[in-house]
Amino acid sequence: MKTHHTAWLGAGLGLAGLALAGCSGPAERDLASADRDYQSQLIEQLIDAQPGDVIEIPEGVFAFDRSLSLTVDGVTIRGQGADRTILSFQDQAQGAEGLLVTASDFTIENLAIEDTVGDGLKVNEGENIIIRGIRVEWTNGPDTNNGAYGIYPVQTTNVLVEDSIAIGAADAGIYVGQSRNVVVRRNRAERNVAGIEIENTIGADVYENVATENTGGILVFNMPNLPQPGYWTRVYNNHVFANNTGNFGHEGTPVASIPAGSGIVVNSNDQVEIFDNQISDNRTANIIISSLHSTGYSDYAVQQDFDPYPEGIHIHGNAFSGGGNNPDGLDLQGLKLVVAGPLGRMPDVLWDGYYDASKEVDGVMPAELRICLENGEAGLVNADGPNGYANPSIVTEAHQCSLDPLPAVELALANP
Amino acid sequence: MRWLPALCALLLVACGGQQTARPSFIAEGNPPALSDWGMMISNGRTLTLSEGVLPYDLNTPLFSDYAHKQRTIWMPDGVAAGYREGEVLDFPVGTVITKTFYYPRGEAADEVLQTTTQAPGWRADGLDLADIRLVETRVLVHRETGWVALPYIWNEAQTDAVLQRAGDLQHLTLVSEDGGRQPLPYAVPNANQCAGCHAINNTTRQIQPIGPAARHINRDYAYAAGSQNQLVALSEAGYLEGLPAIEQAPQAAVYTDTAAALNDRARSYLDINCAHCHNPVGPADTSGLHLNADAPEGPNLGLCKLPIAAGGGTGGRRFGIQPGHPEESILVYRLEITDPGSLMPELGRSVRHEEGIALITEWIARMETQCRTAG
Numbered sequence: 001m002k003t004h005h006t007a008w009l010g011a012g013l014g015l016a017g018l019a020l021a022g023c024s025g026p027a028e029r030d031l032a033s034a035d036r037d038y039q040s041q042l043i044e045q046l047i048d049a050q051p052g053d054v055i056e057i058p059e060g061v062f063a064f065d066r067s068l069s070l071t072v073d074g075v076t077i078r079g080q081g082a083d084r085t086i087l088s089f090q091d092q093a094q095g096a097e098g099l100l101v102t103a104s105d106f107t108i109e110n111l112a113i114e115d116t117v118g119d120g121l122k123v124n125e126g127e128n129i130i131i132r133g134i135r136v137e138w139t140n141g142p143d144t145n146n147g148a149y150g151i152y153p154v155q156t157t158n159v160l161v162e163d164s165i166a167i168g169a170a171d172a173g174i175y176v177g178q179s180r181n182v183v184v185r186r187n188r189a190e191r192n193v194a195g196i197e198i199e200n201t202i203g204a205d206v207y208e209n210v211a212t213e214n215t216g217g218i219l220v221f222n223m224p225n226l227p228q229p230g231y232w233t234r235v236y237n238n239h240v241f242a243n244n245t246g247n248f249g250h251e252g253t254p255v256a257s258i259p260a261g262s263g264i265v266v267n268s269n270d271q272v273e274i275f276d277n278q279i280s281d282n283r284t285a286n287i288i289i290s291s292l293h294s295t296g297y298s299d300y301a302v303q304q305d306f307d308p309y310p311e312g313i314h315i316h317g318n319a320f321s322g323g324g325n326n327p328d329g330l331d332l333q334g335l336k337l338v339v340a341g342p343l344g345r346m347p348d349v350l351w352d353g354y355y356d357a358s359k360e361v362d363g364v365m366p367a368e369l370r371i372c373l374e375n376g377e378a379g380l381v382n383a384d385g386p387n388g389y390a391n392p393s394i395v396t397e398a399h400q401c402s403l404d405p406l407p408a409v410e411l412a413l414a415n416p
Numbered sequence: 417m418r419w420l421p422a423l424c425a426l427l428l429v430a431c432g433g434q435q436t437a438r439p440s441f442i443a444e445g446n447p448p449a450l451s452d453w454g455m456m457i458s459n460g461r462t463l464t465l466s467e468g469v470l471p472y473d474l475n476t477p478l479f480s481d482y483a484h485k486q487r488t489i490w491m492p493d494g495v496a497a498g499y500r501e502g503e504v505l506d507f508p509v510g511t512v513i514t515k516t517f518y519y520p521r522g523e524a525a526d527e528v529l530q531t532t533t534q535a536p537g538w539r540a541d542g543l544d545l546a547d548i549r550l551v552e553t554r555v556l557v558h559r560e561t562g563w564v565a566l567p568y569i570w571n572e573a574q575t576d577a578v579l580q581r582a583g584d585l586q587h588l589t590l591v592s593e594d595g596g597r598q599p600l601p602y603a604v605p606n607a608n609q610c611a612g613c614h615a616i617n618n619t620t621r622q623i624q625p626i627g628p629a630a631r632h633i634n635r636d637y638a639y640a641a642g643s644q645n646q647l648v649a650l651s652e653a654g655y656l657e658g659l660p661a662i663e664q665a666p667q668a669a670v671y672t673d674t675a676a677a678l679n680d681r682a683r684s685y686l687d688i689n690c691a692h693c694h695n696p697v698g699p700a701d702t703s704g705l706h707l708n709a710d711a712p713e714g715p716n717l718g719l720c721k722l723p724i725a726a727g728g729g730t731g732g733r734r735f736g737i738q739p740g741h742p743e744e745s746i747l748v749y750r751l752e753i754t755d756p757g758s759l760m761p762e763l764g765r766s767v768r769h770e771e772g773i774a775l776i777t778e779w780i781a782r783m784e785t786q787c788r789t790a791g
Contacts, residue, residue, distance in 0.1 A: 043582040047607045065585050069608040071621065093585060094603040096762040102611065102621060102699065117757035118727070124699055125618045147757055148727020154702045155618075171727045178702060199724075223724055225704035225715050252723055252730030252746065 028090055028115055029139045034063040043068060049075045057111055059084040067095020067116075073104045073126075079111025082135035082165060089116040097122040097152075098136075101129075109133045115140070116147045120169075123153040128413055131161045138168030142191045144248045146170040150192065154178055155227075158412050162186050170248060171255055172197035173214070176204065178228055183411055184209065193249040194219045194258065195240075200230040205409040207237045216255065216262035217243040217282065222269045223254060224292065224306040231270040231312075234406050235277065240264055242281040247328075257295040259284040259328035268292045271312040273406045281322040284332055285346045289313055289371055291354035294385055309356040314403040316374040320348045335392050339381050347379030347394060354385050372401040437466045439490045441510040443559055450553050450568040450577035455488055455514050456542065460575045463516075463550070464542040466490075470653055471540075471639075472646045474632040476671040476684045478761075479769040481600060482590060483517040483551065484535040486543060489628065491655050499658035501666060502710075504629045511558040513625055517551045518543065522591045528600070530592045532672075532771060540640035550574050551586065552604045556614070556625055563623045565610030581607040590767055601766050612763050616692045618699040626692050631666040631709070668709070671775055682779035683709060685772055689761060705736055718747055720787035729758040739783030748777055 039062065045055050051074030059080040064087060070077070077099075079085025089098045098116035099108075104126040112135040113120045120136035123129050136150035150166035153159050154177040161184045166173025173192035176182050182204040188211075189195030195211035197219040198204045204220075211217035217240035220233045240263045249256040258265060261283030266272050267290045279286040292308035324346030327336050336346045351371060359369060373380050379396045383389055437457040447453060455469050465471060469490045477485065490512045491497070498506035507513075519528030520535050528549055537544040550570040557564050568577035569584055583606030590600040605612070614623040627633070633646045647665055650656040659665070668687065669680035686694075691708040693700035703724050706716045715721045718736030723729070723746055731749030738744040750760035751773045759765060 040582040043606050043608075047581050066583065066603060066606070067609075069606070069612065071608050071611050071615075092756060093601040094756050094763070094766070095609075096757060100612070102615070102618060117755065118762075124702065145728065148725065148729075152725075154725070171725070175725070177725060223704075223722065225721060226724065227701065227704075250726070250728050250730045251732040252734045253726060254722070254724070 027140065029061070029086075029088055031061065031063050031088055031090055034061040034088060036063045038062045039064050039066070046070050051075070051105070054078055057085050057087075061086045061088060063088050063091055064098070065091045065093050067092065067097055067100060069100040069102070070106070071102050073106070075103065075105075076107040076109070077111070078107075078109050079134075081110050082112050082133055085111040086114060087111060088114045090114070092117045097147075100124065101126065104128055106130070107132070111135075112137065114138070118147045119149040119152050120147060120166075121151050122149070123156055125155040126153075127157045129153050129156050129159045130413065131159075131164060133163045135165040136167070136169075136173070137165070138170075140168070142168055142170075142193075142245055142248050144170055144250060148172075148253075149175045150189075151175070152177070153182075157181055159183070160185075160411055160413060165189075166195075167191050169193065170250065171253055172219070175199065176201055178226055178230075179204075181409055181411060183207075183409055189214060189217075191245055193245075193247060194255045195243065197221060197255070198230070198233050199223060199254075200226050200228055202228065202230055202232055203409045204230075204233040206233065206235045209238045211238065211240045212242050213245050214243045215245050215247045215249070215260050216258040216265050217241075217279075218263075219255070219258070219265045219267070220269045220272050221254060221265075221267045222292075222307075224308075229270075229307065232406055233269065233272045234408070235264060235272070235274045238277045240277055240279045240282070240286075244281075244283045254295065259288075259332055261285070261323070261326070261328050262288050263323065264288070265290065266310050266313055267295065268308045269310055270307070271406060272310070273314045273316075273403070275315070275317045277318045279318055279320050279323070279348070283323060283325055284327040285350035286320050286323045286348040287315060287318075288350045288352075290352040291385070293354045294352045307356070309354060310371065311356070311359075311369040312403060313371045314374070314406075315349060315372065315378075316402070318348075318375055318378070320375070320378050324348065324350075331389065335381070335383055335389065339392055339394055347381045347396070348375070349373055349378060349380040351380060351382050351395075352385040353382040353387075353392075367401070368403065370401055370403070371399055372403050373399045374402050437464070439466050439469055439512065441492050441512060441557070446566060446579055446581065448579050450555070450579075453512060453514075453555060453557075455490055455512060455555075456516075456553075458545070458550075458575050460573045461545055462539075462542060463545060463574075468653070470646075470649060470655065472628065472633050472637060472650075473635065474627050474688065475635050475668045476632070476681075476688050477627070478688050478764065479772055480517065480764050481602060481767050482530045482532075482769075483519060483602075484531075484538075486514075486516040486518070486538075487627065488514045489650065489655060496655055496657045497650070499630065499656060499660070501630055504625050504627075505656065507558050507625065507628075509558050509560055513556040513628065514553055515556075516543075516553040519549050519551065519588075521547050521549045522589070524589070526587065527589045527591050527597070530590050540638055545574050550577070551602060552584075553577050554605075554610070556623075563614070563625070565607060565614060565623060567604050567607065567610070569604055580604065583607075583609065598767060603763070603766065605763060609763055612699070613692045613761070615699070616695060617697045618701065619697060627688070631668040632688065634662070634665045634667040635670075672771065678779055678782065682775055685775055689772070693761070718745075719783075719785055727758070728755070729753075729760070731758070735787055737780055737783070738787060739785040740781060742777040742780040745780050748773065748780065751776060 096118040138146040148171035172194035173189035195214035263282035263286040495508035
């Protein structure tokens with residue numbers, strides 16, 4: 001195969017972006033009969049909210065031209081259902097998100113946030129956050145000009161995201177960043193660049209979600225230069241299938257390097273247990289394990305103590321079918337040809353091959369830092385990234401090992 | 417003369433909200449009219465600051481869609497701010513700060529003029545309103561429970577401004593000096609959004625003033641009685657205690673002052689325009705990008721730094737700052753773009769600040785660090 005010195009994970013992005021820009025997707029929601037007067041009322045309710053208040057939003061379609069924000073702890077915002085109470089930001093002229101929450105003990109449930117110019121729902125720093133039964137959607141479908149994140153708690157502790165839906169985000173549908181103690185369950189993420197992304201987070205359980213038609217289904221990432229590196233994520237009992245949408249993310253964003261057809265991706269994160277999922281028909285690879293080295297970063301700009309290597313990765317008990325048949329981009333196509341031939345498919349687990357040789361003891365990686373595959377017939381390919389992808393090889397046998405199960409996340413919420 | 421806060425509050429109640437130009441500290445509630453505060457009075461032709469209400473300017477101000485701003489400070493009798501070198505002055509309970517946003521009028525009703533020089537109508541003790549459109553006045557009051565921010569929108573006759581806590585979106589047209597016109601969706605922030613900038617620590621979330629820090633207000637002002645350093649004037653008015661010899665007070669660069677060092681001008685611009693969120697404890701610490709005045713040069717200042725959660729805000733560019741290449745730097749894209757989902761700052765700007773873009777562009781163009789890309 002060719003030995004490009006480019007970031008192979010980024011292959012194919014440009015073409016996909018162009019193709020999408022030329023398409024006209026489904027039309028946005030028609031706001032002709034939307035209620036435009038409710039905006040001021042809701043803004044004042046949010047300003048006057050006191051701890052313990054429940055702000056009930058009635059059934060209907062409500063149009064907003066500015067963003068909403070909540071700064072008071074202990075408030076619940078409740079609609080009448082994700083298809084009945086619709087907050088539309090199609091006419092938004094101001095604000096970087098639909099609803100920005102800078103408060104703790106916050107619950108939002110049973111409503112929809114649509115067509116925001118930036119992020120849909122952002123919760124920036126807070127404890128005890130419950131996001132339940134909401135839908136964040138860009139109703140025009142996948143588009144590079146959509147907002148970045150649908151459901152976006154960041155720097156939060158004790159976070160529950162459940163029974164929610166995220167559609168069309170130009171970055172991640174559900175994105176939990178720099179947080180602790182997180183449960184993401186029973187959600188549906190579709191037609192986003194990243195379906196569900198856990199980033200720089202300590203302690204996350206991601207289960208019983210459906211991720212389909214995204215570019216990448218479920219991502220567990222670590223990025224440099226942030227206050228905390230993440231570790232300890234369990235991804236289990238999810239259904240991750242046919243995440244083959246062309247990457248419509250913006251170049252420069254971490255997810256822009258995700259090849260279309262990625263099921264579950266671990267990048268530079270540690271202690272990740274991926275088990276009992278149904279993972280199928282993701283055309284590049286059902287699981288990708290990679291390092292920041294494969295995402296085109298600059299070594300000038302990485303903090304000294306940042307660890308770019310994915311370590312302590314345990315993959316077991318997953319049901320794989322299909323996928324890996326048509327990787328995104330020439331480099332990955334070439335890789336598949338070398339390891340599987342023209343008619344074969346990429347092994348279920350694709351590893352870029354970067355590891356921290358300085359941690360080896362007598363030439364062997366300590367057990368707890370290994371990448372372990374305990375998953376029947378599933379194979380693992382080492383793409384040989386450190387040598388310019390010169391000699392990729394199937395290394396399934398060398399990674400047949402086991403790791404201790406990670407403990408479950410226990411949320412300290414009053415009523416989870 | 418200055419009034420005792422308790423007495424003023426009583427007087428206001430007794431007068432049933434009758435307009436008064438006597439400044440007062442209103443310790444609680446949401447006064448419905450700007451005139452309730454008595455910081456200024458307007459008859460529709462002239463806006464006059466009340467006695468004891470000191471106007472001030474900043475060395476480098478926050479850009480707000482080319483609006484001109486008249487800022488004032490007032491305190492009740494018997495209290496004064498404590499001098500602090502690095503952060504905002506330590507204002508006592510009772511302090512009332514106002515900021516009035518206005519434009520020179522254009523020809524059509526919705527038109528306002530884009531000017532970079534002092535607006536016509538400026539007076540040492542107020543504004544001559546003949547050619548001026550008053551938009552809003554924001555009041556920051558320091559109460560026992562902390563600072564409270566209240567937005568007031570001026571009435572058409574420009575005789576008073578009315579509290580509008582839900583904010584507003586006014587569809588104006590900005591006319592440049594060469595006659596070019598662009599839509600200006602002027603957003604008056606709602607009371608919660610005030611915290612979007614004024615809660616500069618996203619953990620404590622206490623709101624506070626941003627501008628009146630020693631480095632920003634260490635400059636002269638053309639008061640009615642003559643020109644004087646603003647810190648000295650505050651001190652002489654009894655509003656500031658502990659001011660050292662003025663030569664020892666820090667001074668931020670004026671971003672338009674071409675005699676100052678380029679780096680100082682650029683850092684001063686980023687400080688006042690970005691650092692209320694982009695500081696190590698601010699709401700934008702999630703990005704790892706720190707643009708406060710004392711942030712060291714390096715990845716956290718944006719050099720060769722990958723974005724974290726920028727979404728479309730990257731503009732397809734890879735690094736926050738690509739030294740030597742402003743056209744490849746996300747920072748410049750964020751200043752150039754006007755899409756509300758991507759522009760920076762997130763609040764308070766809807767059009768491009770050409771002079772600011774030019775400054776940051778030149779600053780980055782002259783940087784020499786190399787970003788080495790792996791892979």
